[in-house]
Amino acid sequence: MHSNARTTVHARRLIVTRHAAGWAPARIAEQLGISRTTVHKWLTRHRHEGDAGLADRSSRPHLSPRRTPPEVEQRILTTRRTTRRGPVHLSGLLGLPASTIGRVLRRHDEPPLSAIDPITGAPVRRRHSGLRYERPHPGDLLHIDVKKLGRVPVGGGWRMHGRSETVRGRGIGYDYLHVAVDDRTRLAYVEALPDERDPTCAGFLHRAVEWFHRRRVRVLRILTDNAKVYRVGTNWRAVCVALGIRRRFIKPGCPWTNGKAERFNRTLQTEFAYARAWTSNIDRLAALPAWVHDYNTRRAHSALGGRPPISRLAA
Structure with missing residues (x-):
């Protein structure tokens, strides 16, 4: 009723x-x-x-001639459960409107991506981010962060062999993925480096700014957390001064201020680092450049209306 x-x-x-x-x-x-x-x-x-x-009757019409055919609905559901991606991305894969895909997913009570584990599909609980904002021009602000990933042991880790075995990969160290994300376009530049010390971070920043410069983006400001290397690092400060870049820092205890880098890190985890069971660390690092290129040039971005980040640069 x-x-x-x-x-x-x-x-x-x-x-x-x-x-x-x-x-x-x-x-x-x-x-x-x-x-x-x-x-x-x-x-x-x-x-x-x-x-x-x-008794009450259903308001559902007796006939729905324009409803999505059952075989197409099944294809949408199968692709969703296989890729665990949203309507915008599925639209690019299936050639259907994102609104149609969204209706089909709601009709079949498919849980939102934020409520499932990206690998197993099991229900999880996640915290949602705050308000979205963006700078008016490319290069106005570059979000900088480091994502630490445990290295993959030779032959694969627990994701391939299960947790019941003796722990694999303990003590083999980490890869430090240095990330730079443009606030306006969401273009990302990533390098896997051996540490996050001052000379390493400074070298990364210099190469990142050069990479954006080749795409006609002049970096004016950078936003980082309050790590010591960003606050007082001698080499880091020297690169910023030499390139004429203004430094900004997030408010202590508020990591969401650097939200675009944090969100990119989560995407990098779910769609690359933990999207499959890698057999070695060398294989994973070798695949990183191609994944970043695909993210920048092909992957549909929900904040950009289903277009890849490179489209914002062309506009």
Whole structure:
């Protein structure tokens, strides 16, 4: 029953009872505060269907000639469960409107991506980020961060062999993925480096700015967390001064201020680092440049209306 219904099943039975007792439809309507048309509707239904005709009916139409065919719906569901991607990305894969895909997913009660594990598909709980913002021009602000990933042991780790075995990969160290994401375009530049010390970070920044410069983007400001290397690193400061870059820092205890880098790191984890079971660390590092290129030039980005980051640069 919808929230604005004037009658219940009890009221409809009362209409039938009083009409059988000799009440006129106009009097029944006045007494119950409804129209005479409504009274006649329920009397007619009871006459043709009995008490069953007084129950609520679904508002779903008898025919839906424009509804997505079942085979197409099944293809959408299969692709969603295989890739675990949203309607915008599925639209590019299947050649269907994202709005149609979204309706099909809701119709079949598919959980949102934020509520499932990106690898297993099992339900999880996630925290949602805050408000979205962006700078007006490319290069106005570059988000800088480092994502630390445990190295993959030769032959694969627990994702391939399971947790029941002896822990694999303990003590083999980490790869430090240095990330630079342009605030306006979401273009990303990534390098896998052996550490996050001052000379390493400074070298990364110099190469990142050069990479953006080749794409006609002049970096004016950078945003980082409050790590010591960014605050007082001698080499880091020297590169910023030499390139004329203004430094900004997030508010302590508020990592979401650097949200675009944090969001990119999550995408990098779910769609690259942990999207498959790697057999070696060398294989994973070798695949990183191609994945970043695909992210920049082909992957549909929901914040950009389903277009890749490179499209913002062309515009």
